[in-house]
Amino acid sequence: MPPRSPNAAHARLLEEIGSVDQVGIEERVAKYTTRSIKKSAKVWGLRMAVSMTDLTTLEGKDTPGKIESLCRKALRPHDDPTLPPVAAVCVYPAMVSRAKAIVGGSKVKVASVATAFPSGQTHFRTRLAEVRGAVADGADEIDMVINRGAFLSGDFARVEDEISGVLEACGKAALKVILEVSELETYDSIRAASFIAMGVLRPGDFIKTSTGKTTLNATLGNNQVMLEAIRDFFKDTGIAIGMKPAGGIKTAKQSLQFLIAVKETLGDAWLTNRRYRFGASSLLNDLLRQLEKEKTGNYQAPYNFSDSAESY
């Protein structure tokens, strides 16, 4: 068989999974923003969002001290003892053992980005070694990036093989596959990449929008494309894949809109941190601030919440 052109691979996959109309899907998600969530429904949503947060720090300047501070915050987000802890802390591989030492044994998982995050542009063997190292240090979850170069040149088989390889290296750790949506650009490509990833993932693994290191991150639009892909895949195979929008979700209001999208697209079974996560850092304190507002009727000053500065 002669080699197929890259575009043919793309067209064939789309033919199989169907395409996305940009105008239509953006109209759909605009409706989520007109939902009005009040009182106990609001409190429920905000607490759910806290429990779904992957509290993240991915900076060159991360230190053991910063990681410790992040982990303490993850375990006890605020003075209110009834509040759930966040879902996980998300750190670089070098920080995994430090994080594990603090949150190990609690409900809070340690997630590590790996595979030459954020670009992924190094040898596959190096990326695999990074994953194995993070898992050996105690990471419960691995956030990998896909090979966008391979995807954009139409080499879908390579994208898929690499995800399989990383999955194997993960062992028991859950895998989150970052599509880096802003580099795929079109909704059609985001849908295609979602299906490529889901085709090899295990139930309970995730697909994830972005690294947070490019200009455009999670939006209601690309979140919706991925939710619909997860739904279609689930209905056809029975395999439930999780979803993690990351980057750009900074306010409690935004997070509620994302949760409405989950409720109306995937239903109740995805309203849990086993299937939906927010990759965020500054979001957490806004959630806490809104929860306090619901309780006391007043907005509290930023200094009433620990780790209030976005960056040190």
Place this chain on the structure above:
Amino acid sequence: MARASRDSGGNRGRLIFGDLWEFDPAPETADPKLSARYDLFIGGAFVKPRTGRYFDSINPANERKLAEIALAGKVDVDAAYRAASRAFGPWSRLPGRERGKYLFRIARLLQDRAREFAVAETLDGGKPIKESRDFDVPMAAAHFFYHAGWADKLKYVAPGSTVAPLGVVGQVIPWNFPLLMLAWKLAPALAMGNCVVLKPAETTSITALKLGEILQDAGLPPGVVNFVTGAGETGAAVMGHPSAAKVAFTGSTEVGKAIMRQLAGTDRRMTMELGGKAANIVFEDAPLDQAVEGIVNGIFFNQGHVCCAGSRLLVQEGVAGRVVAKLKDRIRMLRVGDPLDKNTDLGAINSAAQLSTIRRLVASGVREGATMFQPPCSLPEKGFYFPPTLFTGVTQSHRIAREEIFGPVLSILTFRTVDEAIEKANNTPYGLSAGVWTDKGSRILRMSAELKAGVVWANTFNRFDPSSPFGGYKESGFGREGGRQGLLDYASHA
């Protein structure tokens, strides 16, 4: 995922749309500023009806009385036409830019009171507040703005000929978009220099009469616009009045035909915007989730009380199973209930009479062997409500595929080829609108040429703009509203 499985609709995984996260009530609280009693608006003032009679306007969401509305008799309609005839001379001689200023003022005053009008519209008609807030009121203001812009440019509206107003225009509008239909009718008539006698529908007169307050505040010369309220008899008096130079009607095909019979042989001009039974056509290559969204918007917008509603879904057999499965999941998420709640997707049916029409036609669908699907939903005890309803296994011969239901009821038919889709879509006495969903641009162009419908939407549905003419083919009527074409229907040109 093989292509074959695209039609199965997927049945390995079951989604749960339950009550894990129930939304609290989120009612809109703006004051609609209603009066207990509304009089007729004639000659720039609110006047008591000569009949001395009033009828109740109720809130279809809870069947409670909202206000009393004056019942206009023949003498009242005469008085309205006299006032309009007196006003016509000076109004039509005003420079266009002066008339434009009044229209701009009306548009701005309506925007200023947008929330109040939205709540009044929802209380009186039963439509969800999010629709009256985000669609009806802003779109009504947009029509006044658009035609205000034309008022001083009438020299250019029909290049090569001179346009002139017709005189006094009689207008009767329906209850599905009370304020918006009023704007569609008033704005072009006034911009062109005509005067108006308008009758709103008897179940939804309140926003027209509230607009009378705005016309007063805008300083519109007395008699340029007159509102007479009442039921069919009042409407017949408005349509049949000898002083009318033109009549414009939006409503059912049945009443439209009666008006045409009444006026046959006179020199009265007419425009008719009547019923519809639009086909929404989904091809295999369409982006299915967005098509489903368009289908939902097409039939459940305003509880299906839309003359151009996409009430017949034609779906290509290869994807029929999948589309229906997605539709069922989607309508489980529709929230039916209190129209004033900001999260309500489907509000109240406009009247008890309309509710019984819907029930009768739905019962005929079941009797004739179509399969009905309604998602589980609890409806309020008081008020007129009907759940979103799908019928599969519908053929061209079913009554629910032929008659306009004017409710949240979708009939689903299938087709195999493009020609069959065109044949089925056109196999109806109506021809108001149609929708086409496909990734293939050339097919859209072909369909838009071959579908006998006044509007063909491609990969969207129920989109409106003041600059875009709207109107029907065949028994859906004639004449256009909106755009240059709509304006010219209120002019004589030589």
